[in-house]
Amino acid sequence: MNDRRTVKVSKYLSRHLRHQPERIGLTPDEAGWVEITALLAGAAGHGFPITRAELDRAVAENDKQRFTVDGTRIRANQGHTIDVDLGLEPVAPPAYLYHGTVPRFLAAIRAEGLRPMARHDVHLSADRETATRVGARRGRPVVLSVDAGAMHRDGHAFRVSANGVWLTAAVPARYLRFPG
Numbered sequence: 001m002n003d004r005r006t007v008k009v010s011k012y013l014s015r016h017l018r019h020q021p022e023r024i025g026l027t028p029d030e031a032g033w034v035e036i037t038a039l040l041a042g043a044a045g046h047g048f049p050i051t052r053a054e055l056d057r058a059v060a061e062n063d064k065q066r067f068t069v070d071g072t073r074i075r076a077n078q079g080h081t082i083d084v085d086l087g088l089e090p091v092a093p094p095a096y097l098y099h100g101t102v103p104r105f106l107a108a109i110r111a112e113g114l115r116p117m118a119r120h121d122v123h124l125s126a127d128r129e130t131a132t133r134v135g136a137r138r139g140r141p142v143v144l145s146v147d148a149g150a151m152h153r154d155g156h157a158f159r160v161s162a163n164g165v166w167l168t169a170a171v172p173a174r175y176l177r178f179p180g
Helices: 004-019 037-046 051-062 103-112 128-135 148-153
Strands: 067-070 074-078 098-101 123-126 142-146 165-170
Touching: 004 037, 004 074, 037 051, 037 074, 051 067, 098 103, 098 123, 098 128, 103 142, 103 165, 128 142, 148 165
Parallel strands: none
Antiparallel strands: 067 074, 098 142, 123 165
């Protein structure tokens, strides 16, 4: 997704589908879906007109596959701060998952583990490369290994979003492996 406009549209969609739908007059259903026509009208009314072609391009070209279109509706796949139930069933995770962060957060993570902060869940990656890209958004990345197999055996639930992001309520520090 190299086109500047497509990136702007994607960020706009993320903000309003995951965090502030009311800002442009949207009311997502309990699963986070909104009608595309309402989204396009809300964006235009908010001074950021988006064509259907631009929306489709932003959805298709998003490297993280953040959005799903289902007929006349759209929703974000994960990362919400608004109250939604994505309807994801618990599944057994792989033995290890990964979390990308930056050095300034390591002391808190060592003390408290991984917490969802303003989001509904902690986001984990299935591979180190993806976790590295996630961590790099905020600076020099540090990748933590999560003993997801042990967490699962100990009763922690995992779900996986439509775009392959693993979700769990929290990761206690004892299940984390720090580099070095």
